Structure formats: C-alpha cells, structure tokens
Amino acid sequence: MLNENLKLNSNVFEPSKLEQIPTRDGFGHGLVDAGQADQKVVALCADLAESTRAHWFREKFPERYVELGVAEQNLATVASGMASYGKIPFIMSYATFSPGRSNEQVRTTIAINDVPVKIVGCHAGLSVGPDGATHQALEDIALMRVLPNMTVIVPSDAEEAYKATLAIAKSGKPAYIRLGRDKAPVFMTKETPFEIGKAQILYKSKNPQVVIVACGALVHNSLLAAHELEKEGLGTAVVNMATIKPFDKSILPFIKEIGALVSAEEHQVAGGLGSAFSEEMAKFFPVPQEFIGVHDRYGQTGNTKELFAEYGLDTQHIKLAVKKVFKRKNGAR
Amino acid sequence: MNNLTPQKEKELMLKANDIRQSIVDMLEDAGSGHTAGPLGMTDIFTAFYFHILNHDPKHPDWSERDRLILSNGHIVPVRYATMAHAGYFPLEELKTLRKFKSRLQGHPEREKLPGLETTSGPLGSGLSQAAGIAYAARMDGKKFKVYCCMSDGEMQAGNIWEAAMFAGANKLSNLIGVIDRNNIQINGMTENVMPVEPLADKWRAFGWHVLEIDGHNMEAIVDAVSEAHAIFEKPVMIIAHTIPGKGIKEIEYDFEWHGKPPTKEEEQKFLKELRTMRGQIEDSHSE
DSSP states (O other): OOOOGGGOOTTTTGGGSSBOOOHHHHHHHHHHHHHHHOOOEEEEEESOEEEEEEHHHHHGGGGGEEEESSSSSHHHHHHHHHHTTTTTEEEEEEETTTTTTTHHIIIIIITTTTTTOOEEEEESSSGGGGGGGGOOSSHHHHHHHSSTEEEEOOOOOOOHHHHHHHHHEEEEEEOEEESSSSSOOOOOOSSSSTTTOOOOOEOOOOSEEEEEEOOOOHHHHHHHHHHHHTTOOOOOOEEEEEESSOOOGGGGGHHHOOOEEEEEEEETTHHHTHHHHHHHHHHHHOOOEEEEEEEEEEOSSSHHHHHHHTOOHHHHHHHHHHHHHHHTTTTOO | OOOOOOOHHHHHHHHHHHHHHHHOOOOOOOOOSSOOHHHTTTHHHHHIIIIIIITTTTTTTTTTOOEEESSSSSGGHHHHHHHHTTTOOOOOGGGTTTTTTTTSSSSSSTSSSSSOOOOOOOOTHOOOOOOOHHHHHHHHHHHOEEEEEEEEEGGGGGHHHHHHHHHHHHTTTTTEEEEEEOOEEEEEEHHHHHHHHHHHHHHTTOOOOOEEEETHHHHHHHHHHHHHOOOOOOEEEEEEEEOOOTOOOTTTTTTSSSOOOOOOHHHOOOOHHHHHHHHHHHHTTTT
16 A cells, blocks of 8 residues: 555556656756755756756756866866865766766765765666666765765655755765666656655555665666555565665564565665665564665666566566565575 | 065074974874975975964954865875964974874874864865865955965876866866976876976966965965965965975985884984074074
8 A cells, every 4th residue: 555645646556547757857847946945055066967967957057067078086186176166066977987987086075075966877777778887876874884974865756855865965075876878657746745865665565575775766666666566465565765875774673564575776786775674683683685776787788677687677577686685584594 | 465574584584494394203102103204395385374374373263264174185284384483372282293192193083183174084075175265255255265275296196187177177176286396206206106297278278367486485385376366266275395204304305204103213303304404594684
C-alpha cells in the first residue's frame, strides 16, 4: 500500500501513464528557481551547459553564469573560492569528471574547507547508455560519501531533483547531487515532501517480510517489484533513501522489525547505498541483506533496458533478490 | 598603499628578521616541517602584512579586506609567524605549530584559524580559488585585491594552468599572483625535475602581465605590487626570485632543507646568525 502522506502519483504502478522526465531537468528548473530566490546562487559549468541543463540558468541569469571550459579541477576550485567569498556556487559536469577527476580538489578545497559548493554530477550510472564505460559513473556515491561535511543526495525522479536542488541551495554546506541522463517516470507530485536527511517509507504491504531500500532510478523499479511481489503473495516495504549522507538512522528500527533487506542502486555495490546500510545495520541489528547494484564491473555501451538487465538492476532482478533474502531470513542458505 | 620611505624599509627589514627568528624557533619546537621556503618568503610576507595588505588583524573576517591566498600550504610557518607578529594571535601560540589540537595545523586549514582564507597543501589549487574570489568580488563591485602566493614546483601542476587560462580570459585585474621562484623542490632543482621555464613567457602567453623581481628587496616588492595595481586589463604575475633558506648562509640554496626543521644545536646557531644580521640592518640604515 502506498504511503498516502507522501502524495505519490496515483498512477505510480502504471509507468505508461506517468510523465517521463530526466532528473537533470528537475535539477535545471530547480537551479533557476534557486537563483531567483537568492542572488548569491551562481552557476559554473565545464563545457556541458545543455546536457547538464545549466543553460536554463544561463538564459535567465547570464551575469551569474560562469563558463570554465573543459577544466574540472578548476571548476571545483574556482567554485571553492567563490563560496569562501560568500557565493553559493553550483558546479555542473558529468559525474565521472566532477567529482571524479576533481576528487582531490573537492576533498581539500570544498569538503575540508567546508564551503557551500554544490557539486552536480550529471549522467551518472549505467543509464548514460551508448556513451559506454568511460562516462558511466559507478563510484561517485562512494567517493562523496566518505567525505566529512559533505551531503550526498540521489533523487529518484525529476520532482524530487527539483526539490533537492532548492534544499541544498539553502543548506550552507558542501553537497553532491547525482543525476541521470535518461528519461525516468515522475511518480512523485508537487505535494510530495522532501527534506535533506529524511528516509521515506513509500510503500508497505500489510505483512511486509523484506525492506527494499533504494535511491535514484531504482526507487521506481523497486516500487514496481514490490507491487508485483504483493500480487504474488510476498509482502515488502520500499524506502526511498534519497539522502545517503547524512544517513537517516531513524529508519533502522523499521528494518530490524521486518528483518531482511535488499539495497538497490545504480552504482557499484562497494561503497554505495547498500554499503551504508550494512555498516549501520551491523552496528544496530544485523539482518540478511542482498545487494542490487553493479558487482565490481565497468559498464558498457547499450540502452538502459539492456544494461539494467545485464547488470541485474531491473524489476525482475529486484524481485529475485527479495525472494532470496526472504529465504535467508527464514533459515535457508 | 604608500611608497616606501627609508625608515619604513628599515622597519620592514627588522620585522622580517624577527619573523625569521620566530620561524626557526617554531620549526625546532615542532620537530618537523619545512624550513627553506618559509625563510625564502619571509621578506614578501612581511611586506604584505606590514605594508601592502589592507587588513585588520583584530577583525580577520572584515568583508572589504584584501585576500592573501597561500597556495603552497607547506610554507605556512611564514604565514603563521607573520600573522602572529601582525597581531592576529599571540606570539606564544607559535610554539603549538604541528602539535595535537593546535590551530596551527601542519598545512593551513581555514576553519581552524581566522585569517587563513583557504585550506591548502595539495599543490596547484590556490590560484583558482583566488581567481574564484576575484571573479565573485568583481561581480559585486568590490574594490579589494586578491593575492595568491605559489611555489615554482607548483607550476608543474595542471590545475595552475587551468586557473591561468580562466583568469587571463576573464581579465581578472584584481588578481595578483606571486611565484616563489627559488628553483628547488623535493626531488632537486626544478629545471632538473621538470623544467618550468620559460616561466614568464608562459604566463604572458596565458594573458597575464608579468613582473620579475628580487624577492628579498623590500622596495622591489612594494614597487611591483604598485605596478600591478596600475594594470587594469589583465591579471598580474610577480615572479619573485628568492633564495631558499634566506638569512642562514649554511642552508641557503640547499634543496635538502626543503622539508626538514633545524635541530636544537642548529637552531641556536641559526638564531645567532639572524641576531648578527639584525645588528647589521640597524647599522647599515642608521646614517
């Protein structure tokens, strides 16, 4: 059953009836509105204005748009300087380059420095598709999650990306927001709440046996899996973990109570959302866990559907993982 | 900023001597750290904090202050010592350099000590932070200047040239760089490790106005900054030729002193030499 308080789109289980919008679009609109709300917001981009949707901000506020060219180390460090002066810089590139290439600059000049630069990592995950492994960031959550002072957010649809963008603009802290290139179903509504650091139980069967925690594109896939599993007689709950850091520990007793966990992310299983959960659950109350994600491989060229099937991120694989962890919970090996 | 009078120049030279003594003292106390670079940059830091910068040691966050960014964070003992002498914090605190819980971290951290402006150490990223401040300040019509001290070994880092391109393209005339051209780095002489020459030509090619000075001549330092203030269509790079370990004859020019502190015996010997130098400064300018 859907959590009514979250006002999700009533067609959530019928993807053909949902609007298909990439999360980067939600971000792009959010950035314009954040810029409208606060003159201190500036946009810096490394030669990818259109694909990161920074061009909408550039059209509206050309005097607050700064072009860096193909120079991601400079992107991070110029932004650090602007932030230490008092601006709120958003820096736009692909996640493989920023915070990938600029990792040390992000660590020293943004995170240790503790200045409010907002790192916008676009085209993250396998869903960049045809661009292939070089452009498919699968380690960016891990890189950002280990930095003290850093907030890490992975929105699950364009609506959430919009709200997350406005929220980090006001947070006063360094932040990383991870976005996808591909169109994705918009299953949240304008009324769906968003708060940095707050896990949301989106869905709960009457008698849940397994909790699925997910972020990004895999949240909707998890909802579809949960819906099908319920029809098949296996109850689950689905948690949207849009904020990976700071980690919302208040969700842990819920997982303890249900006693089995599947984590789902478009990222390496090492160091990402699933790792964050196993670290916390190990300290709190260990439960059996299955990891949906990329298992120590690089991506490759293909479309999202092909790649999600190949790497085990689609609804069918999530269902299999739920069934497997359910058996483990009940003593099977 | 006024021109230097002979009296002021003498004051600055004496102040630099005091600061060199503090550097030797604090490095011996710390038991680790870099000696050559801080001593080589002492005259420049003294000129900045005691003559060039528009700043207020009692209000380090004053919004209209000039910004001095230290990109090569490993020479931070010279900054700490100069700031203490300028009144940012008590001189006694210099003894805490590199000690547990100290505000004087081994490499500077902005969040730890007011007045540091940025966190640095990993080389190559200070100039772009300075450029970011200069760009943002110009957006807001601010009049203050942004200075950035760098090392010459740092010229081997790619991020520097990204910043050079950005500042040149945007004609950031409120940005003034200072390169500590002391020719040494950890593995030896810069031109043997990875040549950075022709350095002035490189900066000119990136759209900068370039000046070359003797980094131990107070008048030259102040004149160069004055000239930089008069250039208003380009950022300015001051290549300051300095002697690593300046002031202590036996360590001058020696790259082995890049990354080690003096022992107790060396400290006493070095301090004696610096006190002798102090007397010479007093005599030579007393006519």
